[in-house]
Each structure stands twice: as structure tokens, then as C-alpha cells.
Amino acid sequence: MSAPYWTPSGGLPPQSQLLSDRAVFTTGYAVIPKGVLSDIVTSYLPFWHKTRLWVLARPMTGFSETFSHYLMEIESGGGSDRPDDNADAQSVLFVTGGSMTITIDGTTHPLTIGSYVYLPAGCDWTIINDGGQTASFHWIRKRYNAVSGIDRPDAFVTSDGAVDPIAMPDTDGRWATTRFVDPTDLRHDMHVNIVTFQPGGTIPFAETHVMEHGLFVLSGKAVYHLNQDWVEVEAGDYMWLRAFCPQACYAGGADPFRYLLYKDVNRHMPLDL
Template structure:
């Protein structure tokens, strides 16, 4: 198994000797994208959650009128002994969990599964599950939630577990493996209305055109450094930074560090656009 390290929020507070970033750096919120740097994910911006014990969450994306619409994304931190018997309050919501630090137990049905860094779980709508940190030190994971969009004649997806090391990255065409995606969900399975993947870009490699598409994105940098083009701006990002891209935001990037540039990517897929505002 590959020994990997995934970025986590720093917590705490910066020292009084620090000064806020100027107009060319730090957090940004624009009509097309948002940037939440790792340095801003501090104790004072965490949220407590109902029916969760000894837990806190950095909520880094949520549906908003006129901006992102399809998903919420959290980084959850469980203290030793912490967890929840009722994590998901919405019976119509599906979820994806990606573990980045420590260990926790996911219980679903009569089965218990230990999740460690790199573990991925898909949780279908209506799943009856619980999460607990029985292992000791803090456990940290990404939790992506989306209102599932059912399709007549297609059953909802099944629960499944995977791991970063167990999925062979798919090389993008004509890139010699310098740009690849680790696809936890089968792209051909139309039961799924969201994909969560890990994109890996090797040092010096690029996404060589400004993608402009209907899918909205959440991108959390797990490892390395890169420079992202976002709706006319070039933005430097590094491990622990989060980007939130509205549908049709022009985007491309290149890896800027000495090692791989890897990020966890959410996107909505496989459904007709809604024609009426609900």
C-alpha cells in the first residue's frame, strides 16, 4: 500500500505577528469561483452538528442561490470517542466520505468497516449508518452531501467502499500518464448523479485548455502545489486549499511543485438540467 499524506486543516489561530493576505493572495469569493485557503481553516470557523458528539466541521461548500447549487462539502474532525449514530438528517441525501487522517469505524447494516487515510465510501440515499472514532487520535475526513436525483426505472446506487491505492488511475489521452484520474465511481453507471475522483497532475504537466462546462466543482488540494486559471484569474494553490467552481467557470491548471499535484474533485453528472426553479 502506498504511503500517502493528505492535507488537513491547521486549526488553532495564527499568531498576532501575522497579517491578513493582501489583494493578490488569500481567500477570494467571486461571481464564478471561491478560494478558501488552508490558512483560513481555523478553530473559529468550525461548526458543531446536531447528533454528533465530540466533533466539529469546516463547512467549505453549501448550496447558495446564484452560486453553487448541487452539493455541500465538510471536513469533519472527530475527537477520540466522538461520532454519530445519526450522521445524515436528510433521507433523500446521498453521501461520499474520503478519509484523510486517523481512523474511524463506519457501521452500516450488521457490518463494521475501519476507514483509514485514503479510504472512500459511497452512501446511498436512505442509508442507515453510523460513524465513530474508536481508534484514538483525531480522525478527519471529507464528507460530500448531495440531494439524490432519482430517475424512473433506475434504482439508486449501492453502498460501496474503496481506497485510493485500490483504484488504478485512468490516464488522460495523449498525456503519457502525466494527467490521470482515480475514479471511485464507474463513469458508465448512470445510477450515479455525482462523481468523486482524485486528479493527479505530475510536475510540469498541464490541463492544456480552459474547460468550460455545466458541471460545478469542489476541488480540495490533497497534495502538492499548482496554479489554477479561474475565470480570467491565475491563482496559486497548495495542499489544504479548497476551490469552489460555479457551472461554466473557465478553468485549467498546471502543477507547480516538485511532486505530484493531487486534488479531490466533486462534480454533478448524468442528469438532464432542470428546466424549472423549484
């Protein structure tokens, strides 16, 4: 079986490589294949040291409306003691390579491959790569939509291995979801889960729903239905789906098809767009 989570290595493709690829950008969905995650498209952030990132999604009209998604890479000794000045931004971190230490409101937590962190809006946190190798993690950010009479969520640290996947009904375990937050906990207005399909597993209907999605393929490969198109995706690819974009998939290959999934949940629809 391959490594548990795909992690970028940067660099540039050879001059002999053909220009054709699977990158697609439409009004309903986008596919960013792993081959475009090269050195030339990296970004940098204020007060982050020895760190670079790939921006996979950002709020913009006609694309991601509710969230941003970064793929972070921190060299040994790097990190930040001022990671995010936006007090309204909540975050999820998911570690795919190396090790780090995060401090949340004065409490430190070691992070290793598979660690999952929820950071509520306004919390105080710092992070450092105190390991000997480069560390990588996903960073998903969303402006928290507070509701009067409902408490804000608490910070927590867990891991992929510590949460049992829940099989979807009538699937014999071929399709399962690792849920890090109780879906009925209305304090949360976003979910970041891991969805797993065993080889041959499928979404047997075109899901069409209000949640916006960001999907990063952690392992395996599949044929994914997006709007009216079928696209091939594999570990390292990213998909963004606009609200109501139909989706389905067939998982193939020897390894489980797994992806990190963002969706916005548990709030009234805004009426002031």
C-alpha cells in the same frame, strides 16, 4: 515526499500575521485557502459527539447549487449514531487522517487514511472514531436525483490505493483520474474523483462545461486558471467553480498535485429555476 493528504490542525494565526491572504469569492468561482481553516470558523452538528467541522461549500444562490462539502474532525471516542436525518442526501466520505469504523446497514467496515465510502440516500449508517488519535475526513453531500426505471446505487467502501488511476489521453501519464464509479453507471448522479498531475503536468486548454465543481487540494501545488484569473493553490486549499467557469492549471513543485473533485453528472438540466 510530503504526507499523502493535507489535514487541518485548527488553532489561530499569531497576532503578528498580516491580514492579506489568497481568499477570493466571486460570482464564478471561490478560493478558500488553508490559512482560514482556523478554530474560529468551525461548526458543530446535532447528534455528533466530540466532533467539529469546517463547511467549505453549501447550497446558496450564486455559489454552490447542488452540494455541500464538510471537512470533519472527530476526537477519539467521538462520532455519531444519527449522522444525517435527510433521507434524500447521498454522501461520499474520504479519510485523510486517523482511523474510524463505519457501520452501513448493519455491516461494519474499518476506515483508515485513504478510505473512500459511498453512502446512497436513505441508507442507515453510523460512524465512530475507535482509534487513539483524532480522525479527519471529507464529507460531500448531494440530494439524490432519482429517475424512474433506474435503480439507486449501492453503498460501497474502497480506498485511493485500491483503484488504479486512468491516464488522460495523450498525456504520457502526467494527468490521471482515479474514478471510484464507472462514468457510464447512470445510477449515479454525482462523481467524487481524485485528479493527479505529475509536476509539470497541465490542463492545456480552458475547460468550460456544465458540471459544477468543488476541488480540495490534497497534496502539491499549482497555478490554477479560474474564469479570467490565475491563482496559486497548494495542499489544503479549496476551490469552488460554478457551471461553465473556465478552468485550467499548471502543476509545479516537487510532489504530485492531487485534488478531490466533486461534479454533478448524468441527469437532465432542471428547467424550473
